[in-house]
Amino acid sequence: MTEIKTLADLKKKQEEVKSRIDLRNKAENPEARVQVKVAMATCGIAAGAKKVMEYFVEELEKRNIDAIVTQTGCMGYCFAEPTVEVILPGKEAMVFGYVDNVRADEIIERYIKHGELVDGIIPQNYDTIEQEER
Amino acid sequence: MSQYKMHILVCGGTGCRSSQSGLISELFQDELLRKGLKNEVQVIRTGCFGFCEKGPIVKILPDNTFYTQVKPEDTAEIIDEHIIKGRKVTRLLYLDPDTQEYVSDSKHMGFYKKQLRVALRNCGLIDPENIDEAIARDAYQALGKVLSEYTPEQTIDIIKRSGLRGRGGAGFPTGLKWEITSKNPANQKYVVCNADEGDPGAFMDRSILEGDPHSVLEAMAICGYCIGASKGLIYVRAEYPLAVKRLKVAIDQAHQYGLLGEHIFGTDFSFDINLRYGAGAFVCGEETALIHSMEGKRGEPTNKPPFPAQSGYLGKPTNVNNVETFANVPVIILKGAEWFSSIGTEKSKGTKVFALAGKINNVGLIEVPMGTTLREIIFEIGGGIKNGKKFKAVQTGGPSGGCLTEKHLDTPIDYESLTAAGSMMGSGGMIVLDEDDCMVSVAKYYLGFIVEESCGKCAPCRIGNKRLYEILERMTQGKADPEDLDKLRNLCNVIGDTALCGLGQTSPNPVLSTLNNFIEEYEEHVFEKKCRSGQCHDLLYYVIDEEECTGCGACKRVCPVNAISGEKKQPHLIDQKICIKCGSCMEKCQFDAINLKNEYKPTTVSV
Numbered sequence: 105m106t107e108i109k110t111l112a113d114l115k116k117k118q119e120e121v122k123s124r125i126d127l128r129n130k131a132e133n134p135e136a137r138v139q140v141k142v143a144m145a146t147c148g149i150a151a152g153a154k155k156v157m158e159y160f161v162e163e164l165e166k167r168n169i170d171a172i173v174t175q176t177g178c179m180g181y182c183f184a185e186p187t188v189e190v191i192l193p194g195k196e197a198m199v200f201g202y203v204d205n206v207r208a209d210e211i212i213e214r215y216i217k218h219g220e221l222v223d224g225i226i227p228q229n230y231d232t233i234e235q236e237e238r
Numbered sequence: 239m240s241q242y243k244m245h246i247l248v249c250g251g252t253g254c255r256s257s258q259s260g261l262i263s264e265l266f267q268d269e270l271l272r273k274g275l276k277n278e279v280q281v282i283r284t285g286c287f288g289f290c291e292k293g294p295i296v297k298i299l300p301d302n303t304f305y306t307q308v309k310p311e312d313t314a315e316i317i318d319e320h321i322i323k324g325r326k327v328t329r330l331l332y333l334d335p336d337t338q339e340y341v342s343d344s345k346h347m348g349f350y351k352k353q354l355r356v357a358l359r360n361c362g363l364i365d366p367e368n369i370d371e372a373i374a375r376d377a378y379q380a381l382g383k384v385l386s387e388y389t390p391e392q393t394i395d396i397i398k399r400s401g402l403r404g405r406g407g408a409g410f411p412t413g414l415k416w417e418i419t420s421k422n423p424a425n426q427k428y429v430v431c432n433a434d435e436g437d438p439g440a441f442m443d444r445s446i447l448e449g450d451p452h453s454v455l456e457a458m459a460i461c462g463y464c465i466g467a468s469k470g471l472i473y474v475r476a477e478y479p480l481a482v483k484r485l486k487v488a489i490d491q492a493h494q495y496g497l498l499g500e501h502i503f504g505t506d507f508s509f510d511i512n513l514r515y516g517a518g519a520f521v522c523g524e525e526t527a528l529i530h531s532m533e534g535k536r537g538e539p540t541n542k543p544p545f546p547a548q549s550g551y552l553g554k555p556t557n558v559n560n561v562e563t564f565a566n567v568p569v570i571i572l573k574g575a576e577w578f579s580s581i582g583t584e585k586s587k588g589t590k591v592f593a594l595a596g597k598i599n600n601v602g603l604i605e606v607p608m609g610t611t612l613r614e615i616i617f618e619i620g621g622g623i624k625n626g627k628k629f630k631a632v633q634t635g636g637p638s639g640g641c642l643t644e645k646h647l648d649t650p651i652d653y654e655s656l657t658a659a660g661s662m663m664g665s666g667g668m669i670v671l672d673e674d675d676c677m678v679s680v681a682k683y684y685l686g687f688i689v690e691e692s693c694g695k696c697a698p699c700r701i702g703n704k705r706l707y708e709i710l711e712r713m714t715q716g717k718a719d720p721e722d723l724d725k726l727r728n729l730c731n732v733i734g735d736t737a738l739c740g741l742g743q744t745s746p747n748p749v750l751s752t753l754n755n756f757i758e759e760y761e762e763h764v765f766e767k768k769c770r771s772g773q774c775h776d777l778l779y780y781v782i783d784e785e786e787c788t789g790c791g792a793c794k795r796v797c798p799v800n801a802i803s804g805e806k807k808q809p810h811l812i813d814q815k816i817c818i819k820c821g822s823c824m825e826k827c828q829f830d831a832i833n834l835k836n837e838y839k840p841t842t843v844s845v
């Protein structure tokens with residue numbers, strides 16, 4: 105373990121370790137951030153959802169977008185796997201189907217960054233407990 | 239991908255640990271290993287979440303789901319359902335008692351809505367045994383800032399302007415204390431952290447030490463820099479093994495990083511912290527007694543002056559602050575005096591941690607801005623009185639405090655208002671009493687505690703409190719004379735005026751405040767020999783219900799003192815003057831006709 109000799113050292117150390125609890129800092133107020141939920145049930149994983157999720161995690165961080173990426177269960181749209189639900193702050197949830205890395209890039213660039221709609225939106229047809237709470 | 243996608247926070251505070259939270263976190267680890275999710279989900283044992291009533295608490299991130307009363311057998315289901323399939327385990331969510339709806343996010347719970355966590359900022363969020371997590375949450379930034387940017391005088395000025403006052407009870411301005419100690423020249427000075435939390439039902443300091451030990455270590459170093467001390471001592475009670483363990487780990491880790499020890503942050507400032515263990519005597523929370531105990535002498539207080547700031551540990555200038563006071567310091571440095579003083583009331587700034595206990599739905603640890611009313615704390619955060627009973631009083635300030643009643647419910651809480659209402663802030667214990675509690679017995683309980691804990695050095699406290707206790711005992715036994723009421727009040731005043739230390743001077747407070755607020759209950763005990771809440775066993779009477787009694791005579795035959803009379807097939811009567819309250823008649827009666835009541839009709843006595 106290296107010793108911390110200056111305030112700059114401490115700040116550097118903080119940057120290093122910050123990612124460890126990033127998730128916890130963000131979770132304080134999930135509604136204020138972009139939430140990306142990747143459906144990771146058997147069907148989703150078989151269709152490549154795991155890769156897509158990792159792509160989202162890495163790319164969002166790379167492109168400096170403050171977002172929470174979580175995995176969820178089967179959303180029920182097995183015909184369109186991998187499916188990804190994106191909730192922009194203060195907006196209705198959007199579900200995108202047939203998401204691969206190329207489409208994920210499109211979702212990040214166009215929908216998450218600029219709020220433009222992209223192809224492949226599946227109309228959402230159910231409510232969740234959290235939505236009722238809000 | 240090394241970064242964890244999900245975090246499982248398991249409460250590792252003493253309360254939750256005693257309900258198997260240690261096992262729960264191990265089971266989570268095992269299950270994750272079995273399911274091959276070890277590198278994707280991290281399990282963290284944190285400090286106290288505060289909602290002890292519903293413990294053990296498990297929080298799942300990033301979706302901020304708050305599971306309550308988790309049992310070891312629930313872990314597999316949480317992993318299978320929530321972690322893998324993304325479906326919340328509804329039955330473990332918090333059920334809102336008002337709306338009867340499940341709440342998954344803690345910030346929508348009544349318990350957390352009104353809270354503002356400053357001293358508890360990291361409790362329940364970081365792993366207290368990992369300094370990296372503390373550093374990620376700004377630990378030691380304030381120390382670095384102070385050492386590289388401010389002079390000791392400037393730092394003291396920030397603390398003074400923030401309006402921070404001692405959280406241990408008396409509310410002495412912290413900045414002023416530091417200034418006085420800093421101005422006393424000496425070749426060695428000491429910073430002492432008072433972690434001798436002794437009030438019955440109080441666990442604020444323990445939770446801070448267990449949940450965020452670095453905040454206290456950092457603040458002690460800042461204080462050392464300000465007053466010119468290179469040594470710090472934490473006086474912690476040996477009954478807090480978990481706090482002791484985590485403090486040791488924290489001190490070790492801070493040393494490894496060079497955040498404690500020689501030449502901190504490359505400056506000339508050196509600071510080291512050691513632990514001193516107390517045996518759990520209440521009086522050792524008094525600063526002079528605490529210092530004597532650390533020196534290896536008897537834990538007895540001495541007259542002030544000299545104050546510890548002049549002559550404390552080993553005769554050197556010593557600054558003693560309480561755990562919660564220290565925990566506030568780093569935030570004040572980082573966010574500024576103005577930020578801190580914008581919270582709270584005119585004379586009491588910032589927030590206060592309270593330990594809610596007693597007959598309240600949400601037992602736990604809370605932190606609210608000064609000026610919050612008792613009603614908000616008890617009915618909104620605390621969720622009201624258990625089992626729908628009626629609120630009677632709340633005891634604050636421990637054995638030195640007093641009882642506040644319904645008429646005080648809307649008083650904003652700060653140091654002054656509590657004192658004006660006849661209680662005190664104390665360290666922050668809050669014990670809620672309902673209609674089933676007898677106020678004379680409550681006063682007797684606290685007096686019993688004082689009698690046990692009095693160090694015996696001065697006569698008013700040693701003998702006076704014993705006499706007070708005896709008078710109260712007579713009252714609860716129905717043996718009190720009418721003049722006992724006046725005796726009680728006089729003796730209270732004498733003890734308050736003449737006792738040596740703070741403990742003795744405030745020891746009659748529980749009696750005085752109940753006398754002032756519940757005089758009618760005292761009078762009932764003395765004149766009518768009646769206890770309205772039925773807590774005083776000696777003031778309960780065996781009474782035969784005339785409607786139910788069949789006149790079988792079973793009770794009459796079993797009564798050892800022949801107190802029961804009555805003709806065959808006629809309702810029987812118990813003579814209360816003869817009855818010795820052995821209970822044999824009630825046991826024998828097959829018709830449930832004999833009951834314990836707190837009063838009896840005088841007509842049924844004379845036969």
